[in-house]
Amino acid sequence: MAFDYDLFVIGGGSGGVRAARIAAGEHGAKVALAEEYRMGGTCVIRGCVPKKLMVFASSYKTAIEDARSYGWAAEAGAFDWQAFRGKLDAELDRLEAAYRSGLKNAGVTTFDMRATVSDAHTVALADGRKVTAKHILIATGGRPAMPQAAAEAGALTSNDIFKLDALPKSVLIVGGGFIACEFACILNGLGVEVTQFYRGEQILRGFDGEARGHVAEEMRAQGVNLHVGTDVIEMKPVEGGTWVASTDGREAVYEKVVYATGRSPNTEGLGLEALGVKLGRKGEVVVDDWSQTAVPSIFAVGDVTDRINLTPVAIREGHAFADTIFGAKPTKADHELVASAVFTQPELGTIGMTEEEARDRGPIEVYTTAFRPMQTAFAGRPDRVMMKLIVCATTRRVLGCHIVAPGAGEMIQLAAIAIKMGATKEDFDRTVAVHPVMAEELVTLRKPVRTA
Structure with missing residues (x-):
């Protein structure tokens, strides 16, 4: 044919x-x-x-x-x-x-x-x-997926944010995934009063637990009014925006409501x-x-x-x-050890297993540190960054790397090369630090903070 x-x-x-x-x-x-x-x-x-x-x-x-x-x-x-x-x-x-x-x-x-x-x-x-x-x-x-009731009440999706004629004075973002968290940080940085509801116990489900908590703390410190374990009960258009009642007993009017609850x-x-x-x-x-x-x-x-x-x-x-x-070149796409970044402020860069995933598969060592970066500490800001390595206690391979810091996306791309190649903790230790940069902490973590 x-x-x-x-x-x-x-x-x-x-x-x-x-x-x-x-x-x-x-x-x-x-x-x-x-x-x-x-x-x-x-x-x-x-x-x-x-x-x-x-x-x-x-x-x-x-x-x-x-x-x-x-x-x-x-x-x-x-x-x-x-x-x-x-x-x-x-x-x-x-x-x-x-x-x-x-x-x-x-x-x-x-x-x-x-x-x-x-x-x-x-x-x-x-x-x-x-x-x-x-x-x-x-x-x-x-x-973007959105509940029918939210759509009928005039809620927006992430697609709509790029088409706004003007920035709202206040916004409620519903959701706790990377899209919701990224736009919460973006709009907060642009001067919008941002409230975020997430029905789960912590934002960024699926990412490393310690890293999730660190991002949440930093978001709150920068002014995002983040509420976990909270969801919308009812919402309706009113003069000046959308009235929302939530599961924690809160009632408020927001100029815009954005749903980022999945795709x-x-x-x-x-x-x-x-x-x-x-x-x-x-x-x-x-x-x-x-x-x-x-x-x-x-x-x-x-x-x-x-x-x-x-x-x-x-x-x-x-x-x-x-x-x-x-092309007569049989090729399977490689879905193992794919690095990713969440562009919150600060960013989250990650590759490999979370601590929670790794400890269910065998003995591990966890290396982690949190500190105030030089640039913002000098400026008097209290923000902190976090770096974390998950190491297999038997093979010594680095199973996961999680970074919460400005530029974490750039850092994780380079760390991903070593981890994809099967680098061990000792390979990281043998690498001479570049000083003074935040990323040097990845090769100066000497003692595990815990084992599992």
Whole structure:
């Protein structure tokens, strides 16, 4: 059977675009890609990139205050959201254009519309056309989840924050994951009065317990009104914002309410289940180690599979898929020891096992320290950073590394190389410290604070 394309990709985010570019540009496949919103996906348009730029913007007020302690006659004026948003929008336009250019240069045909799957080799486009492909790749990512009652009361999601016409004077953020915590810190840094509710006992579930607690303490110290073990009972629009009643007996009106309580895979209405593609409990596409679904011609990568929902992982999955199917280089994406960073203030960088995970698998040693960093201590700020290594007591391998500090994301990237290579605690000990920097603490931790 002759197909219109060798590959049809549904979704123009990081994973789908990488798969399309490699399949077409490096392996000579005839490829098409459909994206119903903007090319670049969550990361580029409504996630990592605009969020990180907002992190930068939110940090300058404190930096200017610190500058005065270092002798600079510096004063922070009012933050101009309109000016910032104009530059932010322009940068996202530039990045989207770069994504489109990359696809075009690789020879990929693009369709700016929704696409669904009609059968194992046929894609239906929103304009009524149908095209055939030998292989179909689902790379539709995920979307913020929100309770219906919250949506009806006018609550926002993280997507909406980038489109605000003006910053609110007050905001309630509901959720305790990394998205909720990052935006709590961002908006707090931009001068918004921030309250955060999380129904669990501590924010950042799934991360190391000690690191979670440290981040929570620092967030509160910087002005975030964080309440754990707390959830919304009722909310309704009122004059001046949204009235909210919570489980701790609190009642208050917030100008805006933002829900960041999880994300759902974008599989609704794609026609996958009718073809025999298995979906998981959250709607995620179930795939094997090769990103192949139960239907042999249909594959899936990225957040839509709900494996590790990180942009670099989606890119690796997309690249591995293209090399396997079109490059005669069978490749599985490596999901072991993936480093990540949470861009709270301070940041949390992490790789490997948490202390809680490691102690359930065998004897461990825990090395940890907390201290006031030189730069902010000189400025008179009380903030503290934390560094932690989890070490297997028998093999001596470093099983996990957790850093809470300014620039933790940069530090964990380099530590991840050593840990991925199987470095032992003694390898860390043999490494001469760079002085004076915060990261030198990682190679000067001599005695475990506890064993388990």
